[in-house]
Amino acid sequence: MIVTNRITLESLLVKLPATFHEALEAINTNTLGIVFFVGNDRQLIGVFTDGDARRALLAGAALSDLITADSFYFNKSPHYLPFDCDISEIWSLLEQNLRCIPLLDASHRVVDFSTRARIRRFPVLEPDIGQQEICNVLECVTSGWISSQGRFIGEFERAFSDYLGGGHAIAVANGTVALQLGLTALGIGHGDEVIVPNFTFGASINAIIHSGAIPVLADVDLDTWTIDLDELRKLITPQTKAIMPVHIYGQPARIDEIKEIASEKGIIIIEDCAEALGATYKNRRVGLDGDCTCFSFFANKTITTGEGGMVVFKDAGMAQRARILRDHGMSPQKRYWHDYAGFNFRMTNMQAAIGVAQMGRIEELLNRKKLIFQAYDSLLSEHQVLSLPPKNNWSENSYWLYTVILNGYEGDVRDKLITQLGYRGIDARPGFYPMHQMAPYHQYGHGAYPVSSYLSANSISLPSSPGLSDEEIHHIVGIFIDELSSFTSEI
Ligand SMILES: Cc1ncc(COP(=O)(O)O)c(C=O)c1O
Missing domain, CATH: 3.90.1150.10 (Aspartate Aminotransferase, domain 1)
Incomplete structure (x- = not known):
């Protein structure tokens, strides 16, 4: 059995009547040593702990005995709190050594629970990791394919290109190095100017700086929160080598107009799509318009690999160059022969294993x-x-x-x-x-x-x-x- 530390509300609820066996099985599965007994409509009837079970069995109860709302084996006046109470109230109960507190709605139904490890709270974004992700990682760990070789890397890259509808996808260690690899593979470096929106996450601009180029900050517009086209036009100089539109907060930039401006001036486009996997622009998926497009799979992103990124190139030759650069710049033909002073930007098979499972659930x-x-x-x-x-x-x-x-x-x-x-x-x-x-x-x-x-x-x-x-x-x-x-x- 795979044990995860994600305890769901469902695993804590046991509908009465139930046998001792059923209640103990639930306790065993949720690993908290407690279940909440509920009626048909999830209204709280009482709380049953592993201690209650032990005492009942010692008193002669059998595993097949039925527990009903009238049974005296469990606590019918348990501590509970309203679903929307203040965190301080939850803490004060937990400090009295309660291991798990049912949180109820106005109709006395159990709608949530609190433990010391999981206060009822709403993180801004948390990953959704399923059983397939865990099975895939286990395969890597048990087979020993834990570094950057193994079947999941290629599978993840193929699944990603298929989802976008084309492009040459290269899996890398995170979204920031996806941007840096894209810039470098496309020949952007020392002294080149790259226009980037001022309203973005620092990784966009850091990647430009670390590729040796000079970021040029453009304001954004109120309608899209992405790069303002008039600003963009004004900032182009003879040194401008690339534009990095950022589809910030998943909101697509005006990519057709950006492409027009770029092609007039012979400028490269590197899309920062870290937050925009699954977004569409004029009914096509965002991610295939630029010379390359970069995605992030950090834990808070639409799909995650823990840390991770993907750079998708339009051109097969550029993609091949990027593959070599990702792998220390080593020649694919001649071992330990360096064609370039490259990077180690590789994704691990374990990350890709999670990515493959996440791609299966992207819709x-x-x-x-x-x-x-x-x-x-x-x-x-x-x-x-x-x-x-x-x-x-x-x-x-x-x-x-x-x-x-x-x-x-x-x-x-x-x-x-x-x-x-x-x-x-x-x-x-x-x-x-x-x-x-x-x-x-x-x-x-x-x-x-x-x-x-x-x-x-x-x-x-x-x-x-x-x-x-x-x-x-x-x-x-x-x-x-x-x-x-x-x-x-x-x-
Ligand atoms: C707009 C933007 N660009 C780039 C990145 C960098 O991605 P990563 O965190 O995977 O390096 C992020 C991620 O947080 C982002 O939000």
Whole structure:
């Protein structure tokens, strides 16, 4: 049996009547030493521990005996808390040495649980790892194929290209080195300028710097939060060798227009698609428009391999060069002969093993995330102080991380709100800081960047894990609106 440390609510519930055998089997499976006895509609009847079982068996009960709501073998007045209580209440019960607390809705139904290892809380994004992922990793570990050779690397690359509908996919250690490998393989290096949006995660710009090139920061537009085309045109110089559009928060950039500008000037495009796997642009999947496109499989991404990345090239020759560069620059024909001063950017077979299993579930993961975005949209759309994630009729978001803008709030309200939400079990995040404001990147800025500064100061990301239930989203929105209303908006 494969034991995971993910204890589900289902594994804690035992519907009465049930035999001792059934109750003990549930205790054995969930590994917590406890089950919650419930009625047909999940209403809590009582709590049964391994200690209760031991005492009952010593008193003469048999494994086949039936436990009913009237039996005296279990605790009918257990500690419990409302689903939406404060974290402090949960902690104070856990500190009394309770191992697992049922959390109930208004109808006394068990809707969640808390343990010391898992307080009821909503991380902003958590990975969804299934049994197949675990089986694949076990295969690597038990067979000894744990480094960067083994069947899963090729399988993952093929599955990825098939999903995108083409391209030459190369699996690498993470999304940042995917960008660096793409830049280097495409010949971008010392003294070349690469235009990149100012509103992005630092990895985009770091990869440019580490490839030896010079990042040139462009502001973004309010409609897409991605690179502003007028800014882009203005920043092109004879040294501009590449544009790196970033499909930030899974929102596709205006890639056709970017391609037009790039082809007029003979400029290369390297797409940063780290957050946008599954997004579409004019009904085609984002990822095959640039000379290369880079993805991340960090634990919070749409699919994960722990750490991991993919760079997908349009051109087979460039892809071959990148494969060699990924592997120390060694010639595929002559062992230990270096054609280039390369890198070790390889992905392990274990990472790819997870990736293969995740690719098998990508539609399921994306669909669930789309429903989460729709639920948030419908619950938040009436709140005028919020701008919801951008929408247009030519693209579809990847539904990576639900991020809204707070309009009309002064000062540090957004940050205070994040702190308050944290106290109530909700992990909310600020938007990315504009690159030009941070010391390592000051020198790459040209001007004020009003849009990136505005988006950054006012954006807040809410929990968006694929495992969130509709009930949990209602709960999160309830707390979010409650906390937000304690700050007055100027609007
Ligand atoms: C926009 C963007 N680019 C690049 C990366 C880098 O990916 P990784 O974390 O896999 O190196 C990330 C990931 O967090 C990202 O969000």
